[in-house]
Amino acid sequence: MATPNRKAGRRIRVLLPLPLEGAYDYRLPLELAAGPGSFVEVPLGGRVSLGVVWDDEENPEPIAESRLREVIAVKPAPAMHANLRRLVDWVAAYTLSPPGAVLRMAMSSPSALEEPAAASGWRRVEGAEARITPDRGKALEALGGHILPGTEIARAAGVSMGVVRGMASVGLIEPALMPRAAAFPRPIPDFAPPDLRDEQQIAANALREAVITRRFGVTLLEGVTGSGKTEVYLDAVAQCLREGRQALVLLPEIALSTQWLSRFERRFGAPPALWHSELSSRTRRVTWRAVAEGDAPVLVGARSALFLPFPDLGLIIVDEEHETAFKQEDGVIYHARDMAVVRARLEAATCVLVSATPSLETVTNAQAGRYAHVTLPNRHHGAALPTVEALDLRQYPPERGRFLAPLLIQAITETLARGEQAMLFLNRRGYAPLTLCRTCGHRLQCPNCTAWLVEHRAQRRLQCHHCGHTEPTPLACVECGTEHSLVPIGPGVERIQEEISELFPEARRLVMASDTIPGPAAAAEAARRIEDREVDLIIGTQIVAKGWHFPHLTLVGVVDADLGLAGGDLRAGERTMQLLHQVAGRAGREGSTPGKVLLQTFSPEHPVMMALVADDMPGFLKAEAAQRAPGHWPPFGRLAALIVSSEDARAAERAARDLGLAAPTGAGIQVLGPAPAPLALLRGRHRHRLLLKAERGIRVQPILADWLARAQIRREVRVQVDVDPVGF
Ligand code: ADP
Numbered sequence: 142m143a144t145p146n147r148k149a150g151r152r153i154r155v156l157l158p159l160p161l162e163g164a165y166d167y168r169l170p171l172e173l174a175a176g177p178g179s180f181v182e183v184p185l186g187g188r189v190s191l192g193v194v195w196d197d198e199e200n201p202e203p204i205a206e207s208r209l210r211e212v213i214a215v216k217p218a219p220a221m222h223a224n225l226r227r228l229v230d231w232v233a234a235y236t237l238s239p240p241g242a243v244l245r246m247a248m249s250s251p252s253a254l255e256e257p258a259a260a261s262g263w264r265r266v267e268g269a270e271a272r273i274t275p276d277r278g279k280a281l282e283a284l285g286g287h288i289l290p291g292t293e294i295a296r297a298a299g300v301s302m303g304v305v306r307g308m309a310s311v312g313l314i315e316p317a318l319m320p321r322a323a324a325f326p327r328p329i330p331d332f333a334p335p336d337l338r339d340e341q342q343i344a345a346n347a348l349r350e351a352v353i354t355r356r357f358g359v360t361l362l363e364g365v366t367g368s369g370k371t372e373v374y375l376d377a378v379a380q381c382l383r384e385g386r387q388a389l390v391l392l393p394e395i396a397l398s399t400q401w402l403s404r405f406e407r408r409f410g411a412p413p414a415l416w417h418s419e420l421s422s423r424t425r426r427v428t429w430r431a432v433a434e435g436d437a438p439v440l441v442g443a444r445s446a447l448f449l450p451f452p453d454l455g456l457i458i459v460d461e462e463h464e465t466a467f468k469q470e471d472g473v474i475y476h477a478r479d480m481a482v483v484r485a486r487l488e489a490a491t492c493v494l495v496s497a498t499p500s501l502e503t504v505t506n507a508q509a510g511r512y513a514h515v516t517l518p519n520r521h522h523g524a525a526l527p528t529v530e531a532l533d534l535r536q537y538p539p540e541r542g543r544f545l546a547p548l549l550i551q552a553i554t555e556t557l558a559r560g561e562q563a564m565l566f567l568n569r570r571g572y573a574p575l576t577l578c579r580t581c582g583h584r585l586q587c588p589n590c591t592a593w594l595v596e597h598r599a600q601r602r603l604q605c606h607h608c609g610h611t612e613p614t615p616l617a618c619v620e621c622g623t624e625h626s627l628v629p630i631g632p633g634v635e636r637i638q639e640e641i642s643e644l645f646p647e648a649r650r651l652v653m654a655s656d657t658i659p660g661p662a663a664a665a666e667a668a669r670r671i672e673d674r675e676v677d678l679i680i681g682t683q684i685v686a687k688g689w690h691f692p693h694l695t696l697v698g699v700v701d702a703d704l705g706l707a708g709g710d711l712r713a714g715e716r717t718m719q720l721l722h723q724v725a726g727r728a729g730r731e732g733s734t735p736g737k738v739l740l741q742t743f744s745p746e747h748p749v750m751m752a753l754v755a756d757d758m759p760g761f762l763k764a765e766a767a768q769r770a771p772g773h774w775p776p777f778g779r780l781a782a783l784i785v786s787s788e789d790a791r792a793a794e795r796a797a798r799d800l801g802l803a804a805p806t807g808a809g810i811q812v813l814g815p816a817p818a819p820l821a822l823l824r825g826r827h828r829h830r831l832l833l834k835a836e837r838g839i840r841v842q843p844i845l846a847d848w849l850a851r852a853q854i855r856r857e858v859r860v861q862v863d864v865d866p867v868g869f
Pocket residue numbers: 335336337338341364365366367368369370371372521522688690
């Protein structure tokens with residue numbers, strides 16, 4: 142008879158949320174039950190780590206049976222679905238990241254797995270024999286047959302906590318766990334649907350049909366600003382709810398989307414679940430769990446929501462799909478819009494990409510027939526699109542020391558006189574982007590980055606917008622010591638605010654930038670004040686470009702329309718066009734008064750300005766495509782960037798040179814660089830860049846993997862791989 146073998150059990154693979162090469166082998170003891178997707182605790186070095194049982198592929202170098210360590214415990218959490226495991230593997234392979242680093246995003250944080258603690262409260266003990274004072278009587282009455290927290294009993298009965306504690310000590314009440322309330326109320330598909338106008342209804346029907354098929358498909362929902370795209374895709378969300386599947390909406394700036402959230406609640410009678418980086422860890426746990434158990438029918442989130450454990454995802458909406466905020470730039474470098482399409486495919490779900498100014502990537506996919514395409518050409522309420530004019534600063538310069546041209550000032554005056562609101566847009570925080578010594582010419586620069594320090598006058602500090610370094614604004618030049626010699630060069634929103642306060646002292650002003658609108662509460666308050674006409678003039682950074690709906694806003698002035706066009710970025714033009722179109726779209730959204738947009742520019746003949754003035758985005762994209770296609774630039778070819786960085790300038794340079802020497806060659810591929818990266822010094826690291834360009838159809842991942850293996854980069858140098866880079 143065999144003696145029980147302590148080493149009995151099955152070999153399994155466990156992926157750990159750490160940047161390791163792959164899954165590790167463990168032994169699952171007989172007494173534990175776990176399958177692919179189970180969350181398990183395993184020993185790792187001297188610690189215990191949480192991991193996920195991964196799929197049963199052979200490990201290429203299996204560890205010896207005798208050295209296998211045992212799984213310690215299986216967590217009572219819902220197993221990770223095969224679809225999500227495949228997404229993790231897919232994203233890892235595509236971005237050349239360790240699968241564990243991607244898994245980490247899917248686990249959000251190991252603590253998310255813990256069962257949300259049931260809150261405890263008190264319950265009445267029937268037939269308890271203890272004296273019932275008048276206060277105790279009131280408390281028992283307030284408690285009734287419920288389970289309530291002590292503070293709640295005291296509050297409802299109007300007695301002190303001492304009374305409640307006394308009741309507990311004499312056995313009148315006993316501790317009890319409160320039932321876990323349904324984490325998220327179900328949105329009701331037909332709670333308050335709007336009457337869609339004809340073109341909206343046609344678009345909505347197309348999306349509905351896509352959702353009903355329960356098959357994978359991507360649709361581009363394109364519509365001018367204010368055309369009612371949101372109402373159309375909310376109709377698709379309603380259909381998804383009727384199908385009993387979950388829906389995910391990705392928004393680029395979830396923390397500022399208070400108008401969106403209240404609209405959702407009016408439409409569905411319940412709020413959606415939320416997912417973004419500022420949630421408390423408890424909310425995170427509750428939400429993660431609710432999603433995993435199918436109890437969160439609709440979730441709205443930032444890009445990381447893409448890795449939540451939906452058991453049955455039927456619809457993914459990517460609103461403002463052209464936004465660069467969907468690109469994650471550190472850790473696992475991925476584009477949430479592209480990965481949303483991948484997840485939708487794995488889930489047999491519908492993916493809807495929404496924009497007034499879709500990216501050339503998406504438009505190209507639609508034109509090639511890979512994506513369906515529905516459009517809303519008209520604004521709601523019959524509102525006209527704003528007229529856009531270029532204001533040539535060479536011909537109509539501002540007065541000395543000012544940044545607003547007389548024509549713009551005049552337009553503001555007229556707007557305010559009509560009792561309407563005006564907005565000035567400048568995509569630059571702070572007072573001035575550069576501070577210069579007028580005696581010696583010294584420019585104040587960040588010690589850690591290739592960047593000027595930006596003056597924030599209200600705080601009397603200088604700030605680096607790349608690494609966060611700040612220092613008090615010096616009184617004398619740090620180089621030559623001359624006092625009162627430092628002068629601000631160029632405007633930021635604070636400086637425009639100052640100019641406005643001199644020009645329009647009576648006007649009520651509001652600055653909207655990330656430092657003045659730090660979160661949802663401030664955003665909601667700002668929106669309320671604008672809607673309630675407590676504000677005449679809004680001065681803002683790109684925050685104001687987001688989907689706000691301000692009915693009384695009729696004039697938009699762009700202080701520096703050329704701002705985004707400098708630099709060698711492939712998409713500088715496209716992105717500037719999208720941003721300015723978005724900003725312009727805030728004007729004249731409500732019928733009666735048409736909106737007007739003035740672009741202050743030194744190059745009115747630039748294709749971006751011409752396209753904005755002529756309202757010809759398709760024409761602009763066509764010209765872009767014609768420029769990019771011959772050189773196989775994206776989306777007509779593939780790009781990947783290698784960023785080599787080190788605190789040691791020479792080490793970084795040497796590694797970049799070595800990578801250059803080991804560069805792959807072959808038909809249809811080309812390596813550009815090495816060259817100093819756009820921010821040659823960032824957070825104290827010296828950076829060089831190499832770009833791999835490949836013709837469409839060539840898979841860049843194996844080429845990159847082979848290249849990195851051959852180059853043998855030394856430890857003190859970091860190499861970041863960025864497949865499909867967006868800013869370069
Ligand atoms: P977009 O997202 O295309 O910029 P919105 O969805 O924000 O446009 O719609 C603009 C405005 O028109 C919003 O105030 C919205 O509530 C309103 N709206 C759109 N469609 C309808 C509709 N069918 N019925 C009533 N109001 C609508």
